[in-house]
Amino acid sequence: MDIHIILEQFKTKIEARNPIDKKYLVSKGNQNGFELLVPEIAEEIKREISNPDIFDYKVHLGHHFPDLDLIVNKQVYGLELKSRNNGKWDTNGNSVLESISEDIYEEIYLLFGSKEPDNDHILIKYNQYWKVT
Numbered sequence: 001m002d003i004h005i006i007l008e009q010f011k012t013k014i015e016a017r018n019p020i021d022k023k024y025l026v027s028k029g030n031q032n033g034f035e036l037l038v039p040e041i042a043e044e045i046k047r048e049i050s051n052p053d054i055f056d057y058k059v060h061l062g063h064h065f066p067d068l069d070l071i072v073n074k075q076v077y078g079l080e081l082k083s084r085n086n087g088k089w090d091t092n093g094n095s096v097l098e099s100i101s102e103d104i105y106e107e108i109y110l111l112f113g114s115k116e117p118d119n120d121h122i123l124i125k126y127n128q129y130w131k132v133t
Contacts, residue, residue: 001054003072003107006045010111011124013041019120027085034083034113034122035067042068066108066129078108080129087117089125 014020014037024033042057049055058069066078082091089112108129113122 001049001072003070003075003077003109006055006070006072007109007111007126009045010038010041011126013044014038014113014122014124017122020122022120024122025085025115025120027083032081032083035081037113037122038068038079038081038111042070066105069105075106076104078105078129080108080110081113082110083113083115083122085115087114089114 017024020037022033024037026033039057039059042059046052046055046057052071054073056071058071060067060069066080068079068081070077070079084091091112109126110129110132111124111126112132113124115122
């Protein structure tokens, strides 16, 4: 299994939820629906693969960079989550705590969700974190 296949599964599964439950569109202070949705998708992928040696994940609570660890073929990749509710693909800044990340990652990726205007649907883009920040 390749990390890009896993990331594409995240994209496909999130975009397939149309319309998406409004609880995943909340973005108020520390309440972020996208950060609730992505671990649920990770759990779906984990159940489908059903082999923790091929895919597993760990959610970091609180302020941590990156937000999730994706373990693919026993290699650890970071997944940072960002989202917008206005259809745009930019954010006001990157993670303040990125400089204190552990040095265990093969690569860190950004998974960005943006709500389509006037539609309860999220589109997804992803790429290596260093390429998009």
